[in-house]
Amino acid sequence: MTRYRHWIIALGLSVLIAQTAGADSTAAAEALVLIEELGLRASPTPMSDRPDWKPKKVAVVVASGLGHATSWYEQALQAAVGDTELVLIQGQPSEALLASIDGLIGICTPTVLQQAGSQLRWIHHYFVGMDMCKGATEEQLQKIVFTNNKRLSGPAIAEHTIAMLLALTHNLPGYYKAQRQSKFNRAPATKVTFGELQGKTILVVGLGGIGTEIAWRAHGLGMRVIATRRSSRTGPDYVDTVGLPEALHELAGEADVIVNALPLTPETAGIFDKDFFDAVKPGAIFLSVGRGKSTVTGDLIAALESGKLFGAGLDVTDPEPLPKDSPLWSMPNVIITPHVSAAGPDSNRRSMIIAVENLRRYVSGEAMLNVVNLRLGY
Numbered sequence: 001m002t003r004y005r006h007w008i009i010a011l012g013l014s015v016l017i018a019q020t021a022g023a024d025s026t027a028a029a030e031a032l033v034l035i036e037e038l039g040l041r042a043s044p045t046p047m048s049d050r051p052d053w054k055p056k057k058v059a060v061v062v063a064s065g066l067g068h069a070t071s072w073y074e075q076a077l078q079a080a081v082g083d084t085e086l087v088l089i090q091g092q093p094s095e096a097l098l099a100s101i102d103g104l105i106g107i108c109t110p111t112v113l114q115q116a117g118s119q120l121r122w123i124h125h126y127f128v129g130m131d132m133c134k135g136a137t138e139e140q141l142q143k144i145v146f147t148n149n150k151r152l153s154g155p156a157i158a159e160h161t162i163a164m165l166l167a168l169t170h171n172l173p174g175y176y177k178a179q180r181q182s183k184f185n186r187a188p189a190t191k192v193t194f195g196e197l198q199g200k201t202i203l204v205v206g207l208g209g210i211g212t213e214i215a216w217r218a219h220g221l222g223m224r225v226i227a228t229r230r231s232s233r234t235g236p237d238y239v240d241t242v243g244l245p246e247a248l249h250e251l252a253g254e255a256d257v258i259v260n261a262l263p264l265t266p267e268t269a270g271i272f273d274k275d276f277f278d279a280v281k282p283g284a285i286f287l288s289v290g291r292g293k294s295t296v297t298g299d300l301i302a303a304l305e306s307g308k309l310f311g312a313g314l315d316v317t318d319p320e321p322l323p324k325d326s327p328l329w330s331m332p333n334v335i336i337t338p339h340v341s342a343a344g345p346d347s348n349r350r351s352m353i354i355a356v357e358n359l360r361r362y363v364s365g366e367a368m369l370n371v372v373n374l375r376l377g378y
Helices: 002-021 023-038 070-081 110-115 138-143 154-169 172-180 187-191 209-220 245-252 274-279 297-305 345-364
Strands: 057-061 085-089 103-106 122-125 145-147 201-205 224-228 241-243 257-260 284-288 309-314 334-336
Touching: 023 070, 023 345, 057 345, 070 085, 070 345, 103 345, 122 345, 154 172, 154 209, 154 284, 154 309, 154 334, 154 345, 172 187, 201 209, 201 245, 209 224, 209 257, 224 245, 241 245, 245 274, 274 297, 297 309
Parallel strands: 057 085, 057 103, 103 122, 122 145, 201 224, 201 257, 224 241, 257 284, 284 309, 309 334
Antiparallel strands: none
């Protein structure tokens, strides 16, 4: 109930703001709802307290391929930027543009960091994973504020995760195959042996923004939720147990379903290996929506082939895309989606709203949302 109460209060305030301040405040009103609903955090340090904060020119990548509703987004950006110069572009910024801007909303890449001018003070990355944002110098790590889309795609990814889980437990791929062949075939029902989810235990590995959304939905299905997180052993009241990373193997032995919701860091690379799958409860389902490189693909295949795992739902793999000859493609107890779990208009809308809100905060000198510690990778 607490989650809904916060959302209702924020929604009421957002409607009041929109009614009293005009259409230009629509994005700010929606941002208020998202901050409360998703628990978005602001930096303790306002931008105006940072050395050399002098917003003059910000570039924003606006691309239909990123799901941007171009007309609304452009208007909201223009309303938020105030007197600061705004440059809207398609694709990655040129070297000349990077040399002249102090803020960028787009995609952080090694090229962006290499070509950035010394005056760059803020990069907002359109994605959650920061693994492509590589090569920052020590000076850049100290001077640039990095923000991203963490928590914004959580609802979509969580629904995708639950969809894969239900499809596996009810053998929907088997029925779909029969449908494509125009067959009224009840044989796939013989593979519906996992049982109902109510009363079963799900382990969410990485109880961050995405993991919390998954945990909440699993709890709603009547599952017992346990989790790991790096920061503490505390969690929402619908999570029974929260362990530190070193408890992973122990908790894996209790779980009927295991979800990888981890970011990719040196500590998480290859964490789901043979030792992990040996520790897993026999007959468990493995779902991966974090990063592909956190799983040793050969060890996952071995666990599936041996029957140690009931099945797997994979939105991320290593490598991406999977080679055509990978055994995973032809396994009947595996569902593969091409790293698209965050897709959808609602995720795109949240991404644009927070980009606009962070732009407003940047030029106003306020504390930024979704600040990333690039050294840690999240």
